[in-house]
Amino acid sequence: METKKEVWLRGESDPYLAAELQPAADALLQAGEELEALLADFPDDRLWERPAGVAAVGFHLKHIAGVLDRLLSYAEEKMLSPEQLEYLKSEAIDQGHTAQDLLQEVRVGIQQTIRRYRKLDPSLLTALRQVGRAGLPSTVIGLCFHAAEHTMRHTGQLLVTVKVLQYL
Numbered sequence: 001m002e003t004k005k006e007v008w009l010r011g012e013s014d015p016y017l018a019a020e021l022q023p024a025a026d027a028l029l030q031a032g033e034e035l036e037a038l039l040a041d042f043p044d045d046r047l048w049e050r051p052a053g054v055a056a057v058g059f060h061l062k063h064i065a066g067v068l069d070r071l072l073s074y075a076e077e078k079m080l081s082p083e084q085l086e087y088l089k090s091e092a093i094d095q096g097h098t099a100q101d102l103l104q105e106v107r108v109g110i111q112q113t114i115r116r117y118r119k120l121d122p123s124l125l126t127a128l129r130q131v132g133r134a135g136l137p138s139t140v141i142g143l144c145f146h147a148a149e150h151t152m153r154h155t156g157q158l159l160v161t162v163k164v165l166q167y168l
Helices: 019-038 058-073 082-091 098-119 140-167
Strands: 128-131 134-140
Touching: 019 058, 019 098, 019 140, 058 082, 058 098, 058 128, 058 140, 098 140, 128 140, 134 140
Parallel strands: none
Antiparallel strands: 128 134
16 A cells, blocks of 8 residues: 655645745645544544543644634734634534534635635745734744644644544
8 A cells, every 4th residue: 555645745836825835835734634534434422522631622623723714814914803713712612513524624724724825925924923912923924834833733632632532
Protein backbone atom coordinates (compact mmCIF):
# COMPACT_ATOMS: atom_id res chain seq x y z
CA MET A 1 0.00 0.00 0.00
CA GLU A 2 1.43 3.35 -1.05
CA THR A 3 1.54 6.04 1.61
CA LYS A 4 0.22 9.42 0.53
CA LYS A 5 2.80 12.21 0.80
CA GLU A 6 2.09 15.04 3.17
CA VAL A 7 0.57 18.07 1.48
CA TRP A 8 3.72 20.19 1.73
CA LEU A 9 5.76 17.46 -0.01
CA ARG A 10 3.47 17.10 -3.04
CA GLY A 11 4.97 20.03 -4.90
CA GLU A 12 1.58 21.60 -5.50
CA SER A 13 1.18 25.32 -5.11
CA ASP A 14 -1.82 27.58 -5.26
CA PRO A 15 -1.25 30.12 -8.07
CA TYR A 16 -3.65 32.58 -6.42
CA LEU A 17 -1.86 32.54 -3.08
CA ALA A 18 1.12 34.64 -1.99
CA ALA A 19 4.10 32.26 -1.88
CA GLU A 20 4.75 33.28 1.74
CA LEU A 21 1.36 31.83 2.72
CA GLN A 22 1.67 28.50 0.88
CA PRO A 23 3.17 26.69 3.93
CA ALA A 24 0.26 27.88 6.10
CA ALA A 25 -2.26 26.71 3.50
CA ASP A 26 -0.45 23.36 3.24
CA ALA A 27 -0.65 22.90 7.02
CA LEU A 28 -4.39 23.61 6.98
CA LEU A 29 -4.94 21.14 4.13
CA GLN A 30 -2.86 18.52 5.96
CA ALA A 31 -4.89 18.98 9.12
CA GLY A 32 -8.07 18.57 7.11
CA GLU A 33 -6.87 15.32 5.54
CA GLU A 34 -5.79 13.92 8.91
CA LEU A 35 -9.12 14.81 10.50
CA GLU A 36 -11.06 13.24 7.62
CA ALA A 37 -9.15 9.95 7.97
CA LEU A 38 -9.29 9.90 11.75
CA LEU A 39 -12.98 10.68 12.09
CA ALA A 40 -14.42 8.71 9.15
CA ASP A 41 -16.21 6.30 11.50
CA PHE A 42 -16.07 8.19 14.79
CA PRO A 43 -19.13 7.41 16.95
CA ASP A 44 -21.29 10.45 17.68
CA ASP A 45 -22.00 9.27 21.23
CA ARG A 46 -18.33 9.79 22.14
CA LEU A 47 -18.01 13.28 20.66
CA TRP A 48 -18.25 15.08 24.02
CA GLU A 49 -16.44 12.58 26.26
CA ARG A 50 -13.45 14.01 28.12
CA PRO A 51 -11.12 11.16 29.11
CA ALA A 52 -8.86 12.20 31.98
CA GLY A 53 -10.41 15.67 31.76
CA VAL A 54 -8.93 16.56 28.36
CA ALA A 55 -10.92 18.57 25.84
CA ALA A 56 -13.59 16.67 23.93
CA VAL A 57 -13.30 15.82 20.24
CA GLY A 58 -16.38 18.00 19.63
CA PHE A 59 -14.69 20.98 21.27
CA HIS A 60 -11.57 20.62 19.13
CA LEU A 61 -13.61 20.52 15.92
CA LYS A 62 -15.73 23.53 16.85
CA HIS A 63 -12.67 25.43 18.08
CA ILE A 64 -10.70 24.84 14.88
CA ALA A 65 -13.53 26.19 12.75
CA GLY A 66 -14.08 29.16 15.05
CA VAL A 67 -10.48 30.16 15.60
CA LEU A 68 -9.74 30.17 11.86
CA ASP A 69 -12.54 32.66 11.32
CA ARG A 70 -11.50 34.84 14.26
CA LEU A 71 -7.81 34.99 13.41
CA LEU A 72 -8.49 35.86 9.77
CA SER A 73 -10.85 38.61 10.89
CA TYR A 74 -7.98 40.14 12.83
CA ALA A 75 -5.67 39.73 9.84
CA GLU A 76 -8.26 41.59 7.75
CA GLU A 77 -8.24 44.35 10.38
CA LYS A 78 -11.76 43.61 11.59
CA MET A 79 -13.13 43.30 15.10
CA LEU A 80 -15.09 40.18 15.95
CA SER A 81 -18.78 40.21 15.18
CA PRO A 82 -21.46 39.33 17.75
CA GLU A 83 -21.96 36.04 15.84
CA GLN A 84 -18.27 35.17 16.16
CA LEU A 85 -18.34 35.93 19.88
CA GLU A 86 -21.46 33.79 20.31
CA TYR A 87 -19.80 30.93 18.42
CA LEU A 88 -16.76 31.24 20.72
CA LYS A 89 -19.03 30.83 23.77
CA SER A 90 -20.59 27.70 22.25
CA GLU A 91 -17.39 25.84 21.40
CA ALA A 92 -17.42 23.66 24.54
CA ILE A 93 -21.16 22.97 24.40
CA ASP A 94 -22.78 19.89 22.91
CA GLN A 95 -25.47 21.27 20.62
CA GLY A 96 -26.50 17.92 19.17
CA HIS A 97 -24.25 17.97 16.11
CA THR A 98 -22.79 14.77 14.72
CA ALA A 99 -19.08 14.24 14.21
CA GLN A 100 -19.67 14.61 10.47
CA ASP A 101 -21.55 17.89 11.01
CA LEU A 102 -18.60 19.31 12.94
CA LEU A 103 -16.10 17.90 10.48
CA GLN A 104 -18.01 19.71 7.73
CA GLU A 105 -17.63 22.96 9.71
CA VAL A 106 -13.88 22.37 9.74
CA ARG A 107 -13.82 21.59 6.00
CA VAL A 108 -15.66 24.82 5.27
CA GLY A 109 -13.45 26.75 7.70
CA ILE A 110 -10.26 25.53 6.05
CA GLN A 111 -11.51 26.33 2.54
CA GLN A 112 -12.75 29.76 3.60
CA THR A 113 -9.45 30.49 5.32
CA ILE A 114 -7.48 29.63 2.18
CA ARG A 115 -9.83 31.81 0.11
CA ARG A 116 -9.24 34.63 2.57
CA TYR A 117 -5.46 34.05 2.36
CA ARG A 118 -5.73 34.51 -1.43
CA LYS A 119 -7.36 37.91 -0.98
CA LEU A 120 -4.62 39.27 1.27
CA ASP A 121 -2.36 41.84 -0.34
CA PRO A 122 1.18 40.37 -0.23
CA SER A 123 2.62 43.85 0.38
CA LEU A 124 0.67 43.97 3.67
CA LEU A 125 1.82 40.65 5.15
CA THR A 126 4.10 42.42 7.63
CA ALA A 127 1.52 45.08 8.48
CA LEU A 128 0.68 45.31 12.16
CA ARG A 129 -2.69 44.15 13.41
CA GLN A 130 -4.38 44.27 16.80
CA VAL A 131 -5.69 41.08 18.33
CA GLY A 132 -8.60 40.93 20.73
CA ARG A 133 -10.05 43.49 23.07
CA ALA A 134 -6.60 44.16 24.50
CA GLY A 135 -5.29 45.02 21.04
CA LEU A 136 -2.26 42.76 21.34
CA PRO A 137 0.22 43.21 18.48
CA SER A 138 0.70 40.80 15.61
CA THR A 139 1.19 40.96 11.86
CA VAL A 140 -0.96 39.70 9.01
CA ILE A 141 1.49 36.89 8.27
CA GLY A 142 1.79 36.12 11.97
CA LEU A 143 -1.97 35.70 12.24
CA CYS A 144 -2.07 33.51 9.12
CA PHE A 145 0.66 31.24 10.41
CA HIS A 146 -0.84 31.11 13.88
CA ALA A 147 -4.14 30.01 12.33
CA ALA A 148 -2.34 27.09 10.68
CA GLU A 149 -0.20 26.26 13.71
CA HIS A 150 -3.16 26.43 16.08
CA THR A 151 -5.18 24.16 13.79
CA MET A 152 -2.38 21.59 13.73
CA ARG A 153 -2.00 21.79 17.52
CA HIS A 154 -5.68 21.01 18.04
CA THR A 155 -5.56 18.31 15.36
CA GLY A 156 -2.77 16.60 17.32
CA GLN A 157 -4.66 16.90 20.61
CA LEU A 158 -7.80 15.55 18.95
CA LEU A 159 -5.84 12.61 17.52
CA VAL A 160 -4.65 11.61 20.99
CA THR A 161 -8.13 11.97 22.46
CA VAL A 162 -9.61 9.76 19.74
CA LYS A 163 -6.94 7.10 20.33
CA VAL A 164 -7.60 7.15 24.09
CA LEU A 165 -11.36 6.85 23.52
CA GLN A 166 -10.77 3.85 21.26
CA TYR A 167 -9.15 2.00 24.17
CA LEU A 168 -11.71 2.89 26.85
